[in-house]
Amino acid sequence: MPAKTRVPAVEGWFTTEGDEPALLGTRCRSCGTYAFPRESYFCKNPACDGREFDDVALSRRGRVWSFTNNCYQPPPPFVPTSDPFEPFAIAAVELADEQLVVLGQMVPGTSVDDLKAGMDVELVVDTLFEDDEHEYLVWKWRLVETGAPA
Amino acid sequence: MNNDKQIAVLGVGMHPWGKWGRSFVEYGIEAARAALRDAGLSWDDIQYVAGADTIRNGYPGFIAGATFSQALGWKGNRVASCYAACASGAQALNIARAQILAGLCDVALVVGADTTPKGFFTPVGGDRPDDPDWLRFRLLGATNPTYFALYARRRMELYGATGEDFALVKVKNAKHGLANPNARYRKAVSIEDVMASPTVADPLRLLDICATSDGGAALVLSSMEYARKRDAKPVRIAAISTVTPTYPQTIIEMPNFSTDSAAVVAPPERAFRDAIGFAAYEEAGIGPDDIDLAEVYDLSTALELDWYENLGLCKEGEAERLIRDGDTAVGGRVPVNPSGGLASFGEAIPAQAIAQVCELTWQLRGQADGRQVDGATAGITVNQGLFGHGSSVIVSR
Numbered sequence: 001m002p003a004k005t006r007v008p009a010v011e012g013w014f015t016t017e018g019d020e021p022a023l024l025g026t027r028c029r030s031c032g033t034y035a036f037p038r039e040s041y042f043c044k045n046p047a048c049d050g051r052e053f054d055d056v057a058l059s060r061r062g063r064v065w066s067f068t069n070n071c072y073q074p075p076p077p078f079v080p081t082s083d084p085f086e087p088f089a090i091a092a093v094e095l096a097d098e099q100l101v102v103l104g105q106m107v108p109g110t111s112v113d114d115l116k117a118g119m120d121v122e123l124v125v126d127t128l129f130e131d132d133e134h135e136y137l138v139w140k141w142r143l144v145e146t147g148a149p150a
Numbered sequence: 151m152n153n154d155k156q157i158a159v160l161g162v163g164m165h166p167w168g169k170w171g172r173s174f175v176e177y178g179i180e181a182a183r184a185a186l187r188d189a190g191l192s193w194d195d196i197q198y199v200a201g202a203d204t205i206r207n208g209y210p211g212f213i214a215g216a217t218f219s220q221a222l223g224w225k226g227n228r229v230a231s232c233y234a235a236c237a238s239g240a241q242a243l244n245i246a247r248a249q250i251l252a253g254l255c256d257v258a259l260v261v262g263a264d265t266t267p268k269g270f271f272t273p274v275g276g277d278r279p280d281d282p283d284w285l286r287f288r289l290l291g292a293t294n295p296t297y298f299a300l301y302a303r304r305r306m307e308l309y310g311a312t313g314e315d316f317a318l319v320k321v322k323n324a325k326h327g328l329a330n331p332n333a334r335y336r337k338a339v340s341i342e343d344v345m346a347s348p349t350v351a352d353p354l355r356l357l358d359i360c361a362t363s364d365g366g367a368a369l370v371l372s373s374m375e376y377a378r379k380r381d382a383k384p385v386r387i388a389a390i391s392t393v394t395p396t397y398p399q400t401i402i403e404m405p406n407f408s409t410d411s412a413a414v415v416a417p418p419e420r421a422f423r424d425a426i427g428f429a430a431y432e433e434a435g436i437g438p439d440d441i442d443l444a445e446v447y448d449l450s451t452a453l454e455l456d457w458y459e460n461l462g463l464c465k466e467g468e469a470e471r472l473i474r475d476g477d478t479a480v481g482g483r484v485p486v487n488p489s490g491g492l493a494s495f496g497e498a499i500p501a502q503a504i505a506q507v508c509e510l511t512w513q514l515r516g517q518a519d520g521r522q523v524d525g526a527t528a529g530i531t532v533n534q535g536l537f538g539h540g541s542s543v544i545v546s547r
């Protein structure tokens with residue numbers, strides 16, 4: 001069976017190349033503020049009338065701000081990947097340099113029992129769902145093993 | 151009250167909340183007729199109608215103001231319609247207030263009603279990858295309880311809140327709702343009942359999260375001058391806050407994927423939920439110490455605790471103590487959700503902010519049988535609508 005084509009589940013929100021995937025945000029050329037998802041039209045800073053933005057890869061590591069899980073299958077447009085449904089954890093993660101909090105699913109195998117606020121996590125790219133030809137990708141958070149190199 | 155831009159509440163009315171399976175128009179019209187009876191006025195006396203829209207019926211609620219007017223009998227009255235998610239009711243009230251304060255009409259009717267499907271709120275259908283409300287379900291599986299649970303877990307991590315603390319909120323609100331004829335759930339709930347209900351989004355359980363309901367609520371409003379000819383001391387709307395957040399919004403909010411960045415602009419003096427009530431206090435010229443009771447948007451039990459702090463009823467981190475000490479139960483220092491709250495009603499989106507004002511009006515008139523807050527003279531409501539619509543109303547007498 002030929003390998004499925006790996007495609008991002010949403011265009012332009014994260015990189016998939018190489019070992020170090022990252023969320024793609026923007027930085028305003030006028031005031032320097034960050035935004036995720038990418039800004040293309042207006043800068044949210046009320047004191048700035050900037051209209052031009054540079055794409056930037058956001059920090060790949062952050063700290064857990066809060067977390068929860070889905071014990072029941074969410075409604076469409078969520079696409080279930082298992083039957084019966086397997087609960088999965090979701091974390092809100094603080095990025096220190098950008099000073100913003102980003103949501104993401106935790107990788108499979110990490111449950112809420114494994115999580116505490118303040119824990120270090122890093123970004124990975126993983127399968128969100130598949131169809132006959134494609135594997136749709138999304139960013140997820142993975143706990144950084146204690147003692148692993150920074 | 152320092153605010154001289156006040157209007158009077160002449161009449162309030164509701165259609166009981168439930169799962170009735172009928173058209174939202176019926177609930178709205180029954181509520182409107184009840185409010186007219188309560189005011190001692192007839193449809194002929196109404197000069198202006200502001201409708202809070204539901205999104206459940208194709209077009210936003212058949213475009214609610216006109217549909218309600220037609221059902222009451224088209225007579226060429228002026229009309230407005232608005233949609234601001236959960237804040238729709240406060241927006242409709244605010245539109246009617248502006249008409250009255252501008253002297254463009256004396257008497258206005260505000261109506262909101264909804265009919266809702268079962269289960270999780272889901273985004274509007276179709277493939278809409280540009281809409282964050284669609285994408286959050288697709289990419290994260292983030293339902294509304296996902297966001298409520300993130301806040302609940304944050305309280306546990308920061309302040310040592312427990313599942314039992316959250317359950318106490320449900321126990322209190324269920325007890326309040328027992329006496330409310332408009333409440334959908336009128337059944338006592340124990341801490342054990344809450345803890346035995348299945349976890350939906352850890353740490354929140356089924357009984358921590360509000361249901362969705364059918365219901366309708368209406369207000370008959372007038373100028374103070376018009377009201378004083380009928381009642382020397384009418385219930386008044388002392389303030390309406392409809393503020394947005396101030397940049398950067400540093401708390402993750404539904405349906406967003408991220409907060410704003412605080413890297414360049416420092417966070418505002420007041421976070422969004424603090425700012426909603428603050429703007430109402432400022433407009434009314436009063437503070438939290440002047441408040442006798444509050445109706446807050448308890449989408450989850452834990453969120454009610456957040457609102458205690460957001461409204462200044464206690465300091466940050468002290469909400470658990472308030473619920474444990476019974477301060478926010480009827481008979482306590484500052485009762486919260488004497489109506490029974492969303493815990494007893496379930497959410498009927500465009501009607502809910504109006505229903506909050508109905509309850510405060512009954513309370514301030516001393517007509518809240520079985521759940522009366524003794525001697526109440528000022529109350530506050532608070533709520534927020536998706537994408538950044540603040541909603542808070544101060545009612546006084």
Ligand SMILES: [Zn+2]
Pocket residue numbers: 028029030031032033043044045048049050
């Ligand atoms: Zn800028």
